[in-house]
Amino acid sequence: MIKLVSFTICPFVQRVTAQLNAKQIPYEIEYISLKDKPQWFLDISPNGQVPVLLTEAGVALFESDAIVEYIEDEYGPLEQGVSHTQRALDRAWSYLGSKHYLAQCGVMSSKDEQTFIQRAEKLRQAFAKVEAQLTGESPLFKSDRLSNVDIAWLPLLHRAAIIKAHTQYDFLCGLPKVQAWQAALLAVVDVNRTVADDFEAKFTDFYLTETFLAKGTDIPAQQACQAASCCG
Ligand SMILES: N[C@@H](CCC(=O)N[C@@H](CS)C(=O)NCC(=O)O)C(=O)O
CATH class of the missing domain: 3.40.30.10 (Glutaredoxin)
Structure with missing residues (x-):
């Protein structure tokens, strides 16, 4: 095995x-x-x-x-009959996701407001690219069937959901199509089977202890977004 x-x-x-x-x-x-x-x-x-x-x-x-x-x-491939061009595009969108894993870790580990805002902005630009790419016509990245792109972005979207649940900070604030994708993906994938049983406890212990996010209030980037009425 x-x-x-x-x-x-x-x-x-x-x-x-x-x-x-x-x-x-x-x-x-x-x-x-x-x-x-x-x-x-x-x-x-x-x-x-x-x-x-x-x-x-x-x-x-x-x-x-x-x-x-x-x-x-x-x-064997997750999806059959994908053209070479589409496969290259899928890989590229997947790399764009995995290339930002450490960026998200960096945002979450930020100790002070200035560092947090700077790092969050870089990650937000990547999510904004996805927002522009998603048509909103299908629940997942390309269709209603799970693809490698969905899987590559799952860690980012899963972590964003946990952070939102614990802090109210939303990495996806103002990005409704990415939010819809996140919801659909977390409904389709049994996300608990992709991580250890103690994942959420260890994750929150690591990123929500003595970090800027751990303070839980007054996150300016989020406030600016809310002021623009992106998140209601
Ligand atoms: N480019 C590597 C990155 C993997 C990576 O950064 N793993 C981290 C944990 S999330 C690690 O092993 N860090 C230990 C170290 O760098 O010494 C990959 O895609 O596999």
Whole structure:
């Protein structure tokens, strides 16, 4: 069986678990501490990062983009009959999502208002690109069927939903099509199966303790958005 080496709150891992679940591919998962990486992990992970996927033949694959492409190649594509052009576009939109995982982590970890606003603006620009791309005619990114683009953006949209539930801060404020996509995606995917049982506790403990978001009130970017009546 495939084995995935993971860290509980890693978005790159969640993209891979979501893809494995979508294809109903069974896998084992082992969580490690990134503060104290075990030697066996360092021996198999050239970049020292999770995810690492151990194939059925025991080969250690690293870098989530490569892992996602391996799963498509080895177990068959999530969607059949996608043209080369569309596949390139899907990959590009997926990369745009995964390229912002660390940006979202950075926003959430910000300790002060100025840093928070600067970082949030960069991430907002990416969500705004998606807002412009979505037609609003289908619930998910391309249609009513789950695609690799949906899976690539799932970690960002899932985390945005948790942050909103705990702080009222909405990464998607003023972006109604992205909000609708988020709602549809979180309804279609059994998101709890893409993360560890203690994910939300660990995630909120990490990002909502001694951070700017943890203060919970008076977030200027949100206020500006609300003043423009984007969010009612
Ligand atoms: N480019 C890598 C990024 C993965 C990544 O940043 N993983 C983080 C956890 S979310 C990690 O392992 N950090 C430990 C480190 O960099 O030492 C990928 O796509 O797999």
